[in-house]
Amino acid sequence: MACVVIMAGGRGERFWPRSRMAMPKQFLNLIGSKTMLQLTVERVQGLVDIEDIYVVAGAAFKDIILKQIPHLPDSNIIIEPFGRDTAAAIGLATVVVRQKHPFDVMVVLPADHYINDVPRFRDIIRGALAAASRGEEIVTLGITPHRPETGYGYIRQGDEFEVFAGVNTYQVERFLEKPDYEQALEFLSHGDYLWNSGMFIWRVDLISRLIEIHTPKLAEGLRMIEETLGTEHYQNTLREVYTDLPRISVDYGILERADNVLVIRGDFGWDDLGSWTALDRYADKDENGNVLEGKGIFLDTNDTYVYSPNNTVATIGVEDLIIVCDNDCLLVCHKDKAQEIKKAVQALKDKGFDDVL
């Protein structure tokens, strides 16, 4: 038996103005009619029961999650009082799931990734479950790079390990932080460097042990939380303890320090939809490379992406733009600057426009 923990704590700022504080990326239907969270839940159907799916998110999103995933048990929503990076979020999830699944495999999936080939994804997860069920290794999913991406961490794939349920696993030689462009180019041409997808598969008792070993301060906090689980003191303790938890990613805090990590090459068409330009990749284009999600016309316009569900749009004499007109906001951004949208959100915040964030 296994369980799935879906990490839904992201802020999705790069998708402003569609993604907002109150409705971040993972709860939006960026591709097709289903939301990213719904697609993530759907993707693991047949692998685990809905009772064994957990979602980690802020309290503000509980209602949205229940609305989007109606059959999800209330108690399977693991509320973080505030974000403290992935090690804390995964630690908290571990505390909760080990009540029911002390020796089961836990699959950690971000709520906001896109996967094209779902059957292949399921096959890979089955292999990962088989590998992780031994309780000796952590299993990660690495993605073969197809561009010199500087926005992800990388996994250096090592020797071949075993085959589990028809899926090859490799030892991880090392984890690498986000590279600069030169390094990213090198990684791309090398072949053994994979993108760290942020999807992890491990037995609950193993990750619990690794948290104790590599992040003792986190482990200590988690023990205090666990002691109040199911009591009236839980919420207060959680909030108090969480405040002081180290802000550290699971990659940096645990995976990089562990010596028993495997990687599976996740050849299932993965995309983290990191920015508006990612959506542009999946949209139907006109003969000039333009995308129009909404009503309007392009005049003398090339390679421009428009999302405007309500306002009728006309563009004239422009190219390589991302134009998003959503409710009370408008973004006009050069495609090369899509990563700067986070800065724009910060600038709007600095100017006091909190109502549109």
Added chain:
Amino acid sequence: MACVVIMAGGRGERFWPRSRMAMPKQFLNLIGSKTMLQLTVERVQGLVDIEDIYVVAGAAFKDIILKQIPHLPDSNIIIEPFGRDTAAAIGLATVVVRQKHPFDVMVVLPADHYINDVPRFRDIIRGALAAASRGEEIVTLGITPHRPETGYGYIRQGDEFEVFAGVNTYQVERFLEKPDYEQALEFLSHGDYLWNSGMFIWRVDLISRLIEIHTPKLAEGLRMIEETLGTEHYQNTLREVYTDLPRISVDYGILERADNVLVIRGDFGWDDLGSWTALDRYADKDENGNVLEGKGIFLDTNDTYVYSPNNTVATIGVEDLIIVCDNDCLLVCHKDKAQEIKKAVQALKDKGFDDVL
């Protein structure tokens, strides 16, 4: 005694999406809090009484006009059943105003021009009134060009004529159609070529006579309309006759053919606000040349004009854009393509988006 006829029949398509079929440019407050029509009326205060101001427009705009100019007598709104260019509009106005002002001077002013130095404008009009009151010459106002504009007709200024009320008048050597860029450059450097501002001052009996001489078909139609003036047949006759009137501009139909035309150099800071880039000229800019009419932030943005009264805007990595987000529409246009907005309006029409035009 004199009267003023304000031509408010323009469609203002170049100001889409602020300017719409139902609310064109002349009824908008493009600069400051007053509408272009209100500014035009205000500009002639002290020259004529409100009872002697007439406004030519389509029937759809009667209520808007009365709302914007509350003291204007109902009967001073001259309704065109549909547009038939300026000769017909002026002809119709002539028919109406000559009931009360058969030998008065009539000042024809477009409703959508901007004039910076109103006292100087009034002085010039006083000179023009004095010149025109003789009933022998048509008086036009020419504007000294300060850019090689290809969007206007030009007036070639000839010999000095007389001084009226302290204002110099010149004979018009000839009228010139819109030039190409090379010609416009030549006109600019020459000094005797002036922009045709579309503002005319003439005695009612003189223009009536010139219509008879130079556009007999128009004159014939106007006589049929005049015969029913004040009767129950007026509306039907107007509609029927108007359908067949020649579509011709007053410049082409009458002024170019008349030999008794004067020009006054209108040195009062004129702008026809021909497009969004014109508004950009009058707006306060940030240190990067950006204009923001609304709320928002500019990131890595230069020389961009934003009008967005409702939506909060963020621009990133763009330059030389006009961005207009108004109610249900969004325009993103390169500044060099501001003249193409008419084409965009047509393209929207072709696609059936009539509700946003």
